[in-house]
Amino acid sequence: MRISDPQIVAGLSKLAVELQPGISLADQTSLGIGGTTDLLRIKKHESIPDLLKLLDSNHIPHRFLGGGSNLLVGDGELPWVMLQLVRPEPDVVLEGNLAHVDGAADLGRTVTFCGKNDLGGMEGLIGVPGTVGGALRMNAGAYGMQIGSYVRQVKLYRAADRKIEILRGHQISFEYRHTSFAPDDMMLSVTLELPSKPFKEILQGIRICNEKRRTSQPLGQKSAGCIFKNPAGASAGRMIDELGLKGHAVGDARVSDRHANFFVNAGKASAKDMLALIADVRGRVQKAFGVELENEVVVWNA
């Protein structure tokens, strides 16, 4: 979708929103898949309610883009514009055991920065690509921890109320890869309360998690992490592996040889290829195990 009306363009500039016309989502996502649309980069949180008023009154649909690391976007010209926060400097401010983190902050860098200041707990998330806002909205987790456990407060744009609100941790429910945020809420910033830990100890935890990830996951290949959620008490990766599906492909969309719940873009995979592979694998698992796998990856298909 393209914004060409000069009045809207002027309105965006008044709101300190940068318009990047015709960007490719393949360049913005870790899967390297996705069509084209305009990207609106937001420099001031406070401008969001007016920005959405402007878009709504001109019938311009939108989606919020975080780091694009858990996202499968459709092919071709996309029927919505993308909104993204510009990362401020600094993006993490510490106050005792509290870390005030912008939604656009890089997750890995945040874990490291807090660690260097003797604040731990999030070591498991090292190596998970994406933004803190993205991790928060889906309650990212690994190696026995999840980000939701450390959340004391969240500032968000509440789509239903059309305004910026602050929620306390206890007002939000964090479950396995699921939160009580609405799909169109936008995570603006979060206050995490992290346990004190000497950096040396944190570094050790980071090294262990990095090593585990390096040996079990296809790092360095284009993927969106795990494609399916684990069903209660089972591992989607193990089930897919047991069916001998490592290397199984539709076009350039391929089940990783290293971890069967990672599907990689081995070349020029389209969203159509990847969706066909997902449907095929889901069908085979259903047939063999009687389990309907649920997507972990977020799919934006027109």
Ligand code: EPU
């Ligand atoms: N396994 C296989 N074959 C495979 C993959 C896994 O046999 O191809 C076996 C492993 O040997 C292990 C079991 O399945 O016994 C579980 O595998 P793993 O420890 O790799 O964990 P997972 O359940 O597949 C989950 C998360 C990952 C997270 C890891 C580490 C989900 C869907 N996945 O994977 O998160 O990094 O644990 O904590 O919850 C993600 O969210 O995108 C993600 C990758």
